[in-house]
Amino acid sequence: xxxxxxxxxTFPGRGGHGSAVEAVKNVNLQVKQGEIFGFLGPNGxxxxxxxxxxxxxxxxxxxxxxxxxxxxxxxxxxxRQEIGYVSQKGxxxxxxxxxxxxxxxxxxxxxxxxxxxxxxxxxxxxxxMEEYCHRKxxxxxxxxxxxxxxxxxxxxxxxxxxxxxxxxxxxxxxRTNFWDEIKKLRERGITVFLTTHYLEEADSLCDTICIMDHxxxxxxxxxxxxxxxxxGDVLSIGMSPDAFAQAKALLETRPDVRDIQTTADALKxxxxxxxxxxxxILPLLVQAKITVTTLEMARPSLDEVFLKTTGRSLQNExxxxxxx
Numbered sequence: 001x002x003x004x005x006x007x008x009x010t011f012p013g014r015g016g017h018g019s020a021v022e023a024v025k026n027v028n029l030q031v032k033q034g035e036i037f038g039f040l041g042p043n044g045x046x047x048x049x050x051x052x053x054x055x056x057x058x059x060x061x062x063x064x065x066x067x068x069x070x071x072x073x074x075x076x077x078x079x080r081q082e083i084g085y086v087s088q089k090g091x092x093x094x095x096x097x098x099x100x101x102x103x104x105x106x107x108x109x110x111x112x113x114x115x116x117x118x119x120x121x122x123x124x125x126x127x128x129m130e131e132y133c134h135r136k137x138x139x140x141x142x143x144x145x146x147x148x149x150x151x152x153x154x155x156x157x158x159x160x161x162x163x164x165x166x167x168x169x170x171x172x173x174x175r176t177n178f179w180d181e182i183k184k185l186r187e188r189g190i191t192v193f194l195t196t197h198y199l200e201e202a203d204s205l206c207d208t209i210c211i212m213d214h215x216x217x218x219x220x221x222x223x224x225x226x227x228x229x230x231x232g233d234v235l236s237i238g239m240s241p242d243a244f245a246q247a248k249a250l251l252e253t254r255p256d257v258r259d260i261q262t263t264a265d266a267l268k269x270x271x272x273x274x275x276x277x278x279x280x281i282l283p284l285l286v287q288a289k290i291t292v293t294t295l296e297m298a299r300p301s302l303d304e305v306f307l308k309t310t311g312r313s314l315q316n317e318x319x320x321x322x323x324x
Contacts, residue, residue: 001191002031007063023049025215038206039195046215047195084153084161094138098148109156123151143174163194199302218309230308233274238266238294
């Protein structure tokens with residue numbers, strides 16, 4: 001659905017003076033059909049600039065991109081027919097009702113009046129907007145507005161939907177409900193490309209995650225792949241400290257053990273895949289007559305991945321609660 005090669009954007013210095021700003025630097029992406037693709041990073045990372053280029057709202061300074069099979073440089077008209085876009089601020093007209101906004105959006109995309117009304121009725125029911133859709137948007141809560149924004153983004157049945165920070169400002173319950181709606185879009189066959197700075201959102205929602213920082217792609221993969229790339233899985237094996245030396249000598253030669261650390265009463269093993277390593281490691285300890293008192297397996301968080309790849313934590317970035 002999206003393929004980019006060395007996509008970049010440079011802004012000139014203010015007033016034509018000063019150094020140019022490289023907002024996006026040589027970004028290479030591949031977004032598969034039917035997936036939820038997440039751009040994860042703090043404010044100012046280049047996420048929105050990249051999205052604005054992909055949605056034809058901002059011309060690239062260099063590189064190339066194909067969106068839904070169309071060349072970004074030469075076929076922007078056809079791209080706009082195939083995609084939907086929901087910005088951070090949304091696009092609702094506040095003095096109209098949510099229902100009127102939906103119908104207007106459909107008409108702007110060339111639907112007949114009857115087709116626009118039919119589609120609006122379908123979305124009102126699908127997104128559970130019956131209670132408030134005929135009130136003026138200015139009376140809506142943040143969650144209600146975002147549902148109308150989402151409905152407007154899919155009014156014309158796009159193949160690809162762009163969502164820029166879709167849940168910013170929503171309370172935890174509204175955010176979780178909104179995630180459910182996004183997952184339903186994927187079930188309908190719509191590919192979703194979203195930006196976010198919420199770690200939990202990326203972890204729970206996205207099939208593929210791209211970590212963006214200072215205009216570049218720092219890492220890309222599934223949540224599990226990114227976590228394992230950083231530190232694998234962590235096995236915490238409780239035992240007597242007297243057995244530490246024997247256990248370390250037994251296990252440190254295993255090719256799947258990346259590192260071994262000790263705590264007051266446990267050995268911490270960093271392994272490639274805990275579910276495969278654990279059934280092999282335990283029999284070795286039993287055979288060596290090392291008594292195991294506790295056993296835990298954990299995986300690193302996305303914030304640890306972000307810290308490893310960028311050198312800083314995304315949690316509470318810019319004073320916002322961003323994670324678990």
